[in-house]
Amino acid sequence: MNRVAVTGISAMCGAGNNLEEVWSNLIAGKSGISTLENVDENMWPIRIAGQVKNFEISEDLLEAKEQSRYDRFIHFGLHCTDEALKQSGLLEEKFDPLRIGAILGTGLGGFPFMESTTQTYWNRGPRRVSPFFIPSFIPNMATGKISMKYNFKGVNYTVSSACASAAHALGAGATEIMLGRHDAMVVGGSEAVLTGLPFAGFNNMKALSKRNDDPTKASRPFDKDRDGFVMGEGAGILILENLEKAKARGAKILAEVVGFGATADAYHITAPHPEGEGTIPCMQQALDMAGVKKEEIDYINAHGTSTPVGDVAETKAIKSVFGDHAKNIDVSSTKSMTGHLLGAAGGLESVVCVKSLVDGVLAPTINLENQDENCDLNYVPNEAKKRDIQFALNNSFGFGGTNSTTLFKKYEA
Amino acid sequence: MEMQEKVIKIVSDATKVEAGNIKGETNFVDDLNLDSLDMVEMMMKMEEEFGVEIPEDKTEELKTINDVTNFLKSNAN
Numbered sequence: 001m002n003r004v005a006v007t008g009i010s011a012m013c014g015a016g017n018n019l020e021e022v023w024s025n026l027i028a029g030k031s032g033i034s035t036l037e038n039v040d041e042n043m044w045p046i047r048i049a050g051q052v053k054n055f056e057i058s059e060d061l062l063e064a065k066e067q068s069r070y071d072r073f074i075h076f077g078l079h080c081t082d083e084a085l086k087q088s089g090l091l092e093e094k095f096d097p098l099r100i101g102a103i104l105g106t107g108l109g110g111f112p113f114m115e116s117t118t119q120t121y122w123n124r125g126p127r128r129v130s131p132f133f134i135p136s137f138i139p140n141m142a143t144g145k146i147s148m149k150y151n152f153k154g155v156n157y158t159v160s161s162a163c164a165s166a167a168h169a170l171g172a173g174a175t176e177i178m179l180g181r182h183d184a185m186v187v188g189g190s191e192a193v194l195t196g197l198p199f200a201g202f203n204n205m206k207a208l209s210k211r212n213d214d215p216t217k218a219s220r221p222f223d224k225d226r227d228g229f230v231m232g233e234g235a236g237i238l239i240l241e242n243l244e245k246a247k248a249r250g251a252k253i254l255a256e257v258v259g260f261g262a263t264a265d266a267y268h269i270t271a272p273h274p275e276g277e278g279t280i281p282c283m284q285q286a287l288d289m290a291g292v293k294k295e296e297i298d299y300i301n302a303h304g305t306s307t308p309v310g311d312v313a314e315t316k317a318i319k320s321v322f323g324d325h326a327k328n329i330d331v332s333s334t335k336s337m338t339g340h341l342l343g344a345a346g347g348l349e350s351v352v353c354v355k356s357l358v359d360g361v362l363a364p365t366i367n368l369e370n371q372d373e374n375c376d377l378n379y380v381p382n383e384a385k386k387r388d389i390q391f392a393l394n395n396s397f398g399f400g401g402t403n404s405t406t407l408f409k410k411y412e413a
Numbered sequence: 414m415e416m417q418e419k420v421i422k423i424v425s426d427a428t429k430v431e432a433g434n435i436k437g438e439t440n441f442v443d444d445l446n447l448d449s450l451d452m453v454e455m456m457m458k459m460e461e462e463f464g465v466e467i468p469e470d471k472t473e474e475l476k477t478i479n480d481v482t483n484f485l486k487s488n489a490n
Binding site for chain 2: 063064065127128130131132135
């Protein structure tokens with residue numbers, strides 16, 4: 001099988017609108033979570049989120065007349081894809097369009113347009129529903145617009161597996177390269193659903209933190225006082241390439257994707273299996289695929305959403321997979337700073353893993369003030385840590401009991 | 414505002430083409446490069462602005478600004 005190189009990365013979220021902004025804020029332990037402005041308290045029981053601010057997509061990526069026709073997750077996907085592609089240098093090469101594809105993940109797709117158009121339909125009738133409504137929100141339109149912008153004619157689809165979407169997309173994209181069906185793939189995901197209905201839905205599941213008065217302290221994975229996740233929006237995109245071909249064209253290789261796992265809990269619609277029956281084999285699969293011993297793993301970017309049940313279950317699963325070595329692993333949840341990007345989380349956090357490998361710095365878990373005794377690993381509390389690492393593993397788990405783990409390796413020429 | 418001016422303004426807002434560059438004989442497809450979805454959206458905006466229903470089979474005949482203005486004039490209440 002072909003080796004898979006990462007040659008470009010980009011991210012955006014409440015902590016910044018491009019890779020460098022996001023990474024420098026995460027390393028500084030700065031929260032990107034804030035109070036949502038101008039929302040009606042009666043309609044918004046929860047008013048905190050990791051919200052992208054001051055963002056307008058460039059007209060190079062989406063013409064002025066098109067901008068209002070595509071929902072926000074499509075803007076995010078295009079914006080980050082462009083940054084990642086520029087870093088990869090791929091666009092400066094002559095390429096066969098059929099050998100480059102895009103597989104992205106999104107949990108909910110264009111929910112904001114769905115919500116507003118539903119109102120138009122009921123209030124003003126079917127004749128007032130825009131002909132652009134369907135293309136504005138369908139989950140695969142981010143990948144579709146990417147193909148049109150860059151003339152990528154290879155495989156093109158979108159994965160939706162709740163909060164594991166982007167991670168599954170990455171695995172699917174890596175597979176295309178491993179099997180030799182494509183030379184390069186745009187992978188990752190984007191999500192933008194900070195509208196009333198998702199907040200109401202997640203809140204009524206008792207999944208969200210209620211700390212409206214203290215936004216930067218609300219997401220506190222592994223802390224005793226955590227009370228749910230904080231919604232986030234954004235994107236995380238990676239450019240994957242056939243490693244030998246990337247080398248041959250002189251690309252700068254950032255890291256390698258060496259393994260991934262994917263399993264189902266087969267247990268409950270929203271609750272994780274308390275003993276990690278799905279997540280344990282998921283992590284193990286990633287290690288086995290790479291042929292890596294568990295003792296070689298240095299860093300885990302945890303799913304760690306800051307829910308009371310989820311953080312304990314993931315901790316247990318990590319201890320079960322890694323045994324005594326678990327205490328040597330640094331485990332951090334950057335959701336403490338970004339909030340939970342839902343379907344894009346695995347994209348953003350894969351980007352974080354790659355930056356950790358490249359820079360030898362691990363982003364912290366902030367707000368870890370009183371560690372839960374049932375969460376007894378090293379969570380890189382509150383401050384970034386310098387550590388030269390060889391292997392970084394990312395966990396992304398989703399409603400429906402779906403699990404995905406991705407394993408990245410430092411690249412040594 | 415004259416009806417023609419109003420029509421041009423709607424087209425200009427939707428296409429981001431300057432109103433000064435849109436004339437009576439401007440053709441939606443040949444000059445403004447609009448596709449079928451653009452056309453549906455444009456006609457919806459005309460219907461809304463002028464309170465006129467433009468039947469679907471009629472929209473295919475409306476190829477220029479003048480066509481639209483004339484149709485609206487003869488069908489407006």
